[in-house]
Amino acid sequence: MVIVFIASPHYEAMIPGLTCLVLVAVVSNRTRLAWACLMLTAAVREDAGFHVALALLPVLALQLRGADMLPSRRWLIRMVVAAAMASVIAMAVQRLAFHSVSMIRHVYIGDPAFAHVTWDAFAERVSHFVAERQFIYYPLLVTIGIAVVRRDPGYLLGWVSTLPWFILNLLAVDPEKSAFNAYTGFPFVVSMYWVYLYGSRLVPALRRMPPLILHGVFALVCTSSTAGLYVTIPSTVTFTVKEMAFHRSKDRAAVHGFVDVLSARGSALGRLRIDPSVAALALESLRFEDLWQPGMTDLDSLAFHRNAWLSDGLAAQLFMSRLNACTSIAGTLLMVCTRAQPPPEIFAALSTKSIPPVFAFGLREGRDTSIDARGIVLRHRATLTGLLGSLPPGSYHLTVSLLAGVNDASVEIVAANEVVASASTTNDSTEITVDFVADGKRSFACRVRSRAMSELIVVTARLREG
DSSP states (O other): OHHHHHSSOOGGGHHHHHHHHHHHHHHTTOHHHHHHHHHHHHTTOTTHHHHHHHHHHHHHHHHHTTOTTOOOHHHHHHHHHHHHHHHHHHHHHHHHHTOOOOHIIIIIITTTTTTTOOHHHHHHHHHHHHHHOHHHHHHHHHHHHHHHHHTOGGGGHHHHHTHHHHHHHHTOSSHHHHTTOTTTTTTHHHHHHHHHHIIIIISOGGGOOOHHHHHHHHHHHHHHHHHHHHHHOHHHHHHHHHHHHSOOOOOHHHHHHHHHHHHTOTTTTOSEEEOHHHHHHSTTTSOGGGBOOTTOOOOSEEEEETTOTTHHHHHHHHHHTTOOEEEEETTSSEEEEESSOOOGGGGTTSOEEEEOGGGTTTOOOSSSEEEETTEEEEOTTOEEEEEEESOOSEEEEEEEEESSOOTTEEEEEEETTEEEEEEEOOTTOSEEEEEEEEOSSSOEEEEEEEOSSSOEEEEEEEEEEO
16 A cells, blocks of 8 residues: 555655554553644644544444443544544635635535536446555455454444545546545555554454464455555556665756756747656746646647656657657656757756657666667667557557667567557568557557567657558
């Protein structure tokens, strides 16, 4: 669960951790610590108090049923009310003192309320959740199994407490929320932790599992979430593990130099648009209007991070806006793509590399894949991957030019791990052209393969429609 929002770091990640501390303090009768943790949690974001209140309701329900070793009913009710009121007050202050934009209406309920929800849309969202969000419901299924084996539905109360959040996001007007992308699943961390909290402190003593078994059961709940993520997006898990195990330094001076280029660009980059990653780096020197949105047509250049989570739409934007020249900033994963090669003085203070737009997303430099003045160099049968993105419906031609003909080089077009088209070099040709059809629904990628141990150098790659 945490691996998902590591890739999109936001302060919201503090909410589940602090909420778990609130629960620990409550069930262990550390009342002062509970109030301190509640105040810290409520200070994170305006809705954090609601999350704490929902998390405390199962504890209150158990207290009403006579569970031992819990604070008084009156004290628990005060905690729940205080948590909810913290969010109510925060939202009121936010609305009165800062701006009049209602994020609840803009992001979640829509205007008119829930007018966007139809049976077809609801069915599609549920289908997407089942197909893509195993990291959320795998631990739920494991918890259901635990509750059945132990004949105790109390293990599920943590999941019941997050049901309002689940429904609110599933019906949200913002598709990113309804898809439970990025950090949207953070309350379910508390649901998972509830299994351990309930099993160790709230189950009657005679019915508790031995500590080692409970630890193993809780580990199973947690690892089932990781397994669910690996089933859906294995690259996210492996990439995160590598990032945790191996230190990869980034050139801080290059990042600051890149931001300076964007702030002093003048007219050289024309109508520049940026992805959220670049916006976070250059917040002081750019405007909200500069932020890229899907479907944009009014742009001359695009600045982005090559591991952007919006890569499907950004990759397609490069083609649709004819951004044919991509400049990568060495020592970073930052890139600017323009219609024509920018004047040399724009990036004079930075070390840069030119990359074909087709490989702006997906290219991973390493021992067997590098970029030099000749192009992208592949060694030892390495495979070069490029993301084409969610292209508009139509017929397309991808032409890859090589420095010299290689008889056993090939290009594949892939969609959902299925090869939909491929072509190979013939008679020492220096070009490979592959034709394919996009349906407007799937995201496409290309793979350049060489079965020769010698170098294969990709000079250019051009995607054309028609």
